[in-house]
Amino acid sequence: MPQEVERQYRAILRNYLENQNELNLYEGQTFSKQLIQKNISPEEMIGIHRSALEEISPDIPTTIHHSFDLLIEVMVRYGLALHEHQNLIQKQE
């Protein structure tokens, strides 16, 4: 997973937490286009989010940290479905 993506997301999250406005949310939307192009799976994205959050707020409760493990597990299937989609598209091209 490219470190550049992690760095970018951390900056977007930091901006959003400092100033929760539509413009910052929109940054997240455009960023996600890039994620899909780079084949970053939804479960990887949850991992990137957790790391960014923990760098920004190092004192987050361990409950929160662990809860992300379950969310990552749940997202794996969404990632598989998406991967299947990308394969289908390639076959059609």
Added chain:
Amino acid sequence: MPQEVERQYRAILRNYLENQNELNLYEGQTFSKQLIQKNISPEEMIGIHRSALEEISPDIPTTIHHSFDLLIEVMVRYGLALHEHQNLIQKQE
């Protein structure tokens, strides 16, 4: 979004947080199969996760609460890609 799904996920998350073992993680995996069958989008799932977490730990910091807004926004595009996939499959059937 069915309340039943929220209730189920809350129970799975609570079990997992009490006892972080492979069996509880596996429950999350099988649960996610159901989510996709019910057309629950990944961004809806993030919302379900946040609600469940806040019911289990009502004192989670507001930073964490807000951070999920950005994660939901990022997941929207994954949801769109998946929706496109489901449409493709329907066309092929």
